[in-house]
Amino acid sequence: MAARAPAAIFQRCLHGIAVLLGVSIATFAVAHATGDPVTLLISASASEATRAQMRVHLGLDQPVIIQYLLFLRHALQGDFGQSFIYRQAVATLVLQRLPATLLLAGTAFAIALGISIPLGVSAATRGGWSAWLLQGFSMLGLAIPSFWLGLMLVLIVSVWLRLLPVDGYGGLSHLVLPAITLSLQSIARLSRLVASGMREVLRADYIRTARAKGLLERRVIWVHGLRNVLVPVVTMAGLELGDLISSAVVVEVVFAWPGIGRLAVNALGQRDFPLLQGTVFIAGLGFVLINLVADILCARIDPRIRLA
């Protein structure tokens, strides 16, 4: 394996950190443009003294810049402050909900890869029914709103056929419908990329060389061919996984899945700054890490890539 200059990885991490800073600045800035949270935190009949006390308690009386720097210092120590409405440390709240989101997004991601790669490859190599299927998946996948699909799936599979539980967090049976609903759009995008990537790779000279060596078609396509498609696929897969985590909120609502998406939606509705910033920050952190892993994976697959 070509040695990877550690400097390159460090440079990637630096880039990741810069991106994360961007994420936190954006969240913090907009979160504060939303008006006075105290009105929501205290029931309508609380006295003004209580409100002032609360403002100090929440640190809202300091200038915004100080609040942001405070936030950043705490964030780096994993302390995102106290959630206004849940009255618990944001970190524990988000970390408590993170497994549910990761489980859902992870399963959807696995389904997406598990279907997209074989479908894409066979659509590019054999065509016929697999090309039709891919066409169908990509056309419908991108067109059907995921929440509508979710509601329909529940109606048909859970209520009429009683095959699976309607929703809620639990074992595998609870995971099936939400994961499928969430994975559909990723399947649409990924399978198209694999198919077009594979079609292009099959035109390459080294494929002809592999065939001239009399290698079995299986090896020509799945070793020689697929490996060369993996680099763009892995990069996109990294983005897809990140997207799954953030756009799972709609599916979490439909399937009552206790993920961070719903946590953030509650936080939004009630101007819970710390919870909002914590959720978006941690999701952003997850995203940066995922992309970092994707980059390193790409470098391992294609040694020509210098981690510039």
Place this chain on the structure above:
Amino acid sequence: MSDTLLDIAGLNVRFGDVAAVSDVSISVMRGEAVGIVGESGSGKSAAMLAALRLHPADTAIEAARHMLGGQDVRRAPERAMRDLRGRFAAMIFQDPLTALNPLLTVGEQIGEVLVRHRGFGKRAAKAEAMELLGQVGIADAAARIGKYPHEFSGGMRQRVMIASALAGDPALLIADEPTTALDVTVQAELARLIARLQRERQMGLIWVTHDLALMAGIVDRVVVMYAGRIVEMAPVESLYRAPLHPYTVALLESLPRLNTPRGRILAGAPPRVDRTLTGCAFAPRCASRMAQCSETPPLFSRGETHAACWALA
């Protein structure tokens, strides 16, 4: 096994309405080296790919006779062809940069032939691959076996290609312009290497090129192709000494010689093969054109030389 490794007669190859190869016959004996020369687009590569049936499914290929290693290629199932390719007949391609898989190590790309065709285990394949690298003149094979193609020079990469071709211990080696993409100094070296390997292993060799000069020292017999057809076949000495077909003459004259450093440039360009050609394709550019040239000339023989030109009728 009979000594005839490859025996093709009346080969026609059409891509859609493009007649890439028309009525080509060629055969190669064990230990014999045949050169195929022609400008690009003359159908020489297409013919070679057809020999191993490597064209995509929608290519129209017919032949009066097409024997390869005792198999009738016209009726051989794909599985049988796969066993032949790489094992009985191996091929080397022109551009080593694109012909090798950029994401597999050199060792893997040689080893996989050993595993597929000669039942080597993974570790034994690696050892043998190193041995093969040594044979094709790559020093310090142990260190370089794990490297990737982009970490080798053009010449080195072509040696890797040769090593992977030899891995199957083939009886017939088809080299499709192996040195064209390399610079001159390396070309001669590789040519000598291939010639040496062919002699040592008593392989049949087909050397496809458009460089007449380099081929001289390697091949026994030469076939000249123009616009998909064979215009002249002759032993190498008689071809150089007494070329019969006007095109061959023009080709030889365009070679740079001591007294004519730049050689005489042949006017015009090879015709586009997609128009259905009748008559002698070279007629438009032929100095001694005659009325009869409008019909397709058969191969007239003069001793061991055959040439398709009405002037010899």
Place this chain on the structure above:
Amino acid sequence: MKRVATFRPGPVFLGRLGALLLGCVLFLAVAAPVVAPFRPTDINLRQRLLPPAWEAAGNTRHLLGTDNVGRDIASRIIWGSRISLSVGLAASLLGACVGSTLGLCAGFFGGWTDRAISWLIDVQLAFPFTLFAIFLLAVFGGGFVPVVAVLALATWVNFARVVRSQAMSLRAQDFVLAARSVGVGTPRLLRRYLLPAVLPSIVVVGSFSAAQAIMTQAALSFLGVGVDPTIPSWGAMLDLGRNYLQTAWWMATFPGIAIALTVLGANLVGDWLSLRLDPRGR
């Protein structure tokens, strides 16, 4: 290798299908006042929750049935096309302007500008967009302009990335060097030379972004923060109908189908355009 299936709808056929779908939606949007049997806001409590005409209790005047306050679903879908189309177009247009300019500058100037803009692109990609969109709309209300602005926030990245990579490759090409050597000023160079060259791919990304914008708008309405629910948009109708899935299934199903067909149309046209402009069918 096995022969490819004889009839497989080529991209051209699908492209025309997509154009047809979009054409219908465009026609409905333009001719809404004439085509729609009722005004979208005509309330009729006595005629509420009527099933589609073909069902037993259906009423032929209300082909696709009525909603919870008796408004005609078909008319609302026809009028709703205006919102969805305009949101989709406006969002991708705005996204195109912002994204392409940034992409051009990043690709053409390189150096610090490129690094800054790429940083911006990465931040946008690293952002849990759906959550952020909900948040922005919660803050600035669900009016038409805020929704379009937020959706443009999602689409500009697509344009920026495509245009940036193209601009980078174009910069090195001869016709740019030639123009520059003749002393053509940078702004003119960008506008007269680079822009027309990247325009085709902007159009391609545009159709995909419009589709994405329409879908996101529907999702945002579902989460209760989309375009103001009192304006008849498909997303709002879908959100309203979701609680009636079992008792009045048509309230949610027909807008869902309308969204699916429009987005399908936009994607098909996108596919066809990208094939025409870049034959290798990336």
Place this chain on the structure above:
Amino acid sequence: MLTRRAFGTLLASAGVASAAEVPQVVIASDEDVTTLDPHLIRNNHPIGSIIWSVFDSLVRRRPDGTHEPRLALSWEQPAEAVWRFHLRPGVLFHNGEALDASAVVESFNRMNRSPFNGESQLWQQTNLLRVTAADSMTVELLTDGPSVTMLYWLEEAFVGAPRYLRETPAAQVGVQPVGSGPYRFVEWQQGDHVSLTANDAYWGGAPAIRTAVFRTVPEQSSRLNELKAGSVDLVPGLDPDSSGGAESALSSAVQVAGLRKMHFGFSQHGVAPLRDRRVRQALNHAVDVSTMVETLQRGMTTRLASVINPPNNDTGLPPFAYDPHRAGQLLREAGAEGFAVEIAFDAKYSDSQESCEVVAAYLQAVGLDARVTAYETGHFAETLRARAFPGLYFYGFGALIEPLVELVIFTSDAVDNASGYSNPAFDRLVKRAAQTIDETARNALLRQAERMVWEDAPWLYLWHLPQIYGQARRLQYQPRPDDYVEIYRARLVA
């Protein structure tokens, strides 16, 4: 009348199936509880019922509005500003601590400290000055001036285990509640469910349902699907349209007379015409509320006949008849024809949107320029508290049976008076009533105030929010009109 104790023992001895077989009862609600700290809870029912099941308070209200002795066996008012409560002996908290006067004092004082005082309203609403333990089993509350609504606010003054509250960090108290109620806390899976198990040492006898799980299912159609699939037993908060979705072999829709008074508030500080009584009356005449009740609410509720809930309302009050002609006349008299007015609603409740759109249509029919506007939840609450609505706002209030409290919100200085209605004569009447100990005299004053505010029409009167539950057939439970789920009273049909 069955006394509390008798009813409890009847329950216990009625041969309920043994603990093992009784499957868990699941209550589904649309939001998750935000904290389990008794003095920080801000969720209203049904999810709030978790706290009401784990903790007990001195007194609780029965469905008919009368007060039921809980931790306090009996109470009296020795003086105008003094309340004395005698505690029930032998009550234990879930962690074994004993209930005594100091426990009550500890909890009540906690409610007066930040941040708890931001949530618990006992001290502000009753002008409470001091809470003292007269003796080990007697608690005295001293208020600044007479407080007639003390019992009402005591219902939400929960008593936690004193030592536990003192020694445990607030964050843990919010996640591990220890009370003395009929159910003990088991676990809280954030965003998914809270499970409770029966407290066998409960003074009122161990509840029949051994395990109660409050689940969060945000999507209403999913809640109904779960009900029909049998994985949920109780779904509060259905509306007339969705109640049909609850009918199945395993479940049915159960309705209770609703108490929440749905109305459009007229913002006095908003559009000028709204300050004129004739305009407000005209708007009431302009809307055909009866048809709306018959269609939108499928006749499953009744029009508001007064600002006070039955059974205490004055049945003689004339409802506003649907009379667009009269409305036009009144508008002309007030010189307020065709003014523009905004109709606001909280986007969280999509069913309130339909009422706004219908009312807008009716107002447009009498020439007004009415426009419906959706407010984001946080924004709606903010505007409500700041009394800053420009026009009409759709709101539901006062699901309680307490005439004085129902009238108090209309007094000018009442915090909850979101419409900003102020009528000094009305204020004086209510103040005097609040200080009249003699019941008949007080009722006469209340009757007079009721009629005055009714005619002043500070609201566009609509109806009582229909109180409909989706309930599993196997669950025998009489639901309450205020979404408060008293699961300890429920039983499973064998």
